[in-house]
Amino acid sequence: MSDIKIKSKNLNVYYGDKQALFDVNLDLNEKEVTALIGPSGCGKSTFIRCINRMNDVIDICKVTGNIEIDGIEINDSNLDVVSLRERVGMVFQKPNPFPKSIYDNISYGPKIHGKGETKNELDEIVEKSLKKAALWEEVKDRLNEPGTGLSGGQQQRLCIARAISVNPEVILMDEPCSALDPIATAKIEELIDELKKTYTIVIVTHSMAQAVRVSQKTGFFHLGKIIEVGKTEKIFKNPDNKMTQDYITGRFG
């Protein structure tokens, strides 16, 4: 059993008058892939956006309760979200490369955080990040071309490279393969398997097959509540809860 990296306690999220999460208690382990599954609108994306405080961007969103990373409370108005997000990276549903060159897409993060003072250091970071994201071989000759010119799967790996360029501890992935074809999806899944050696990964997915393939631990969300958490094998083979059983066998969702 590995160490607990992220711990949420009685987490509630409101969008205006509407409550989106109800008392979520969930522990995520270090250097492991945790998959979050559940029907659309169940709150799984809302949950991971709490971990790097992306919900701050939405005016009407209010978060109460606790989230700790390495035992330090992060849902605290005094906390600097900029340095939190440096530690907790994120990959989005739709690939969103900046309308800049491939090189600038990767070097953007290190530059703003003051990592890589010289051109050489930056070159090194870019190369390392692209290699880790298994994109280096495909783009090494066209680093100055715009990132938006890549294929969908390549764009998403570019976004993953962008996330690891600032050397985070946690990577959040919000349905990273939903906009991709099966071959690109397979590549990303392979990559996740590789990345978990270095990073703690939380992935939200619609595909139960994907959860089984990539994760060690799975949490099932329904209507803003966490219904069941456990080892992935157990959740999919022998769930405790009737609702989990119904969901994974495709009776609803």
Add this chain to the structure above:
Amino acid sequence: MNFVLIFLITIFSLSLFFYGRSKTKSISVENNIKLNALPKFYGYYLVLWCSIPALVFLLVWSLFEPVIIKTIIIETAANQGAIFNDTNEANLIYEKIKAIHLGTYFGDIDSILKESAISYAKFINLFTNSKIVLIFGIIIASVIYSLKKIKNNNKAREDVETILKGLLFVSSLIAILTTLGIIFSLLFESIKFFSVINIFDYLFGTSWSPQKAFVRDASAITADEYEELKDAFGFIPLIAGTSFIAFIAMLVAVPIGLFSGIYMAEYASMKVRRVSKPIIEILAGIPTVVYGFFAALTVGPFFRQLGESFGLTVSSESALAAGLIMGIMIIPYVSSLSDDVINSVPQSLRDGSYAVGATKSETIKQVVIPAALPGIIGSVLLAVSRAIGETMIVVMAAGLAANLTINPLDSTTTITTQIVMILVGDQEFDSPKTQSAFALGLTLFIATLILNFIAQRAVKKYREKYD
């Protein structure tokens, strides 16, 4: 007279409507046929036929009548021995004849004028009578034709709709006619101007002083005279002054407008936005003559006094005052457009930047603005085109003399100021001075057209990218 005619045409048309409607109703009842269109469409059909030809004729007639009468009268006056050397004098004599006819002329009346006034009255009478006769002829002809058509017509509605559709199409053509009118009126005088002044001497001349340009006979200009004329119509100081004032205006409008737009789009809460956006847009709704008044009477003297207290000589018509006020007028054009443009940058790009730990301003500076750049450039270009075409502020607050200067405390002049100065008050027709105003207008028209074209392309391209 025309109003009476229009009134009569309306009355005829209305009565025909009721006639046509009841007639078709009774026919359909008597003969027990089912018509394809409702009876009222037969009424409309008659109305359109009765009114449109007559009204179009009346319009065309009214447009050409004065010109034709004038030509005839001037011709007859000339035949009777009236002497005039150019069109200006001819116009003057024509005005006199008209005034005598109306009984508002109090000068001496010689026999030629008297004769002409009598023939003027004769022609006016003849034209009015023939107008009335022709209009009634047209109405009768078109009504007979349409009544005949209606008897064995089963699709009055389609016919009415076809005519109306034609009317709609003609309305939309007015835009093209306006453009043609602009091009024609600018080109017509400009060509005359450029037949006297070489276009390259105009475009690259460095001295502008049209008040010095006296031409006795435009058809025979000696080489010496041309050298002087050339110096009166050099475009360079005007484009320099115009660009200089526009540049000062952009120095004010771009930073303030852009930062306001950014703040509205990225930072302001809905409440702040709802209040401040319309207030800033008030600046765009204030008539420019008000800005001109403010610049000339408050800002200009204020700058001069301020300069004096620092020991500087500031012209009370300084480029700085005009440019500053123009810049303030333009702020809302930059701010609203860049606000719109920034709002249409997809949120996912911002999310991507936040997710690697960028602050809001880093995100705006390095992701949002580069993404929105074509749109922002487009909005700035539109603002530039407003600035160079703006007239009242510079007429009231900028200078009249064409100085080639880059000192913002000096006075300088602009294209639009010169157009107004040349054309205000009495104009001599057919003098290069008057024509030069049209050449300036043509230059201005082409410049703004190019700027707008590029700007609209940039904004459109940008919209397509993120739609």
Add this chain to the structure above:
Amino acid sequence: MTKEERLKKRHRAEKRFRFYGLSSIVVALLFVIILVNNIFSKGSSAFMKTVINVEVFFDPELIEIKNGATEDEILSADFFDITIETLLKSYPTKNIDEEDGLIDLFTTDAEIEIKKAFLDNNNLIGKKINLEITASDDIDQLHKGNYPRDLPEDRRRISNFQLEIYDNFVESNKIDKNFNNYFFNNGDSRDPELAGIGGALVGSFYSILICLLLAFPVAVLASIYLEEFAPKNKITDFIEININNLAAVPSIVYGLLALQILLATIQLPRSTPLVAGITLALMTLPRIIIPCRASLKAVPPSIREGALAVGASKFQSVFHHVVPLALPGTLSGTIIGLAQALGETAPLILIGMVAFVVDIPSTPVDPSSSLPVQVYLWSESAERGFVEKTSATIMMLLSFLIVMNILAVYLRQKFEKRWN
């Protein structure tokens, strides 16, 4: 640089950036306030005029008519002697210079004002009445506190003797402020105390009315054609590009167009609201077509399909269903276009509306001025009294614009349906 220092620096940059944004908005708002405040503080005094109370004695020896004279007789009678007599009696003078100084305190129209008083009560021969006569511009400005009296005498338009009379009038309560009826009823004048915006108001009204009558129907019909009937082809594209470009053509170019086509070619009368209205209509047309098309476009296709499905023709579906729904947006766009036209100055200057027109125009083909052109004309005048008049004219102009804009916003919010 340590990590903490770097973070601090970045947050400072963030605050700074935010501050720039906020201060830009504040600067823009501040300017609106300064401008409006400047105009209002200068202009509000123009709505009042200074009057001097004098005693008029209708001396039978100085006047050539009798009690009960007809109106025509009174109007053609000479009241000059009575006027001079009246004015001179208002303060003791020693020599002819002082007499001139005293008479100059009153408006040049004093004779007309006395005649009017006589007209109102045609039974005054041999009687004395108290009458309030409009003061001259200099006294008016002095009384309103706009004229510096501490300048040396040779740099003042008001002599020391005149100041003495003025102080005496103030002490004996002979000076008062009344509502300035001249400002609204009179046409232009060389004397600031008599100058009014009556002519400009009527001129602007006719111009805008003609602009509305011409531009609104054509704009609506053109928008309907382009939005509902036009086939997608080169001609339609060309018309569209044309309209967009026309909307951005500098207004002065429309002045050149009017000069060449309307005045030189068709020979319409110069300086008239008719020409102004046509010019403004051409200029406003594209600016109305653009919002008209937007509001037609906002009507969802389901409305059109619904009408077509019950057997209406394309025309009926458009004119019975789409156009009424788009009307509020169309009207509000038109009003905003007209508001812009109302403030437009440059093209009107070119068509000769800068002429000095004293009479109030009775028809659209009489020479006339317009509100913004009046602002331009007066702002060029040297007299102090015109600064106040100009500002007051701007106040009137701005109030019309505000009313029109509020009306436009109201129409849009009240009647426009929201489509989801």
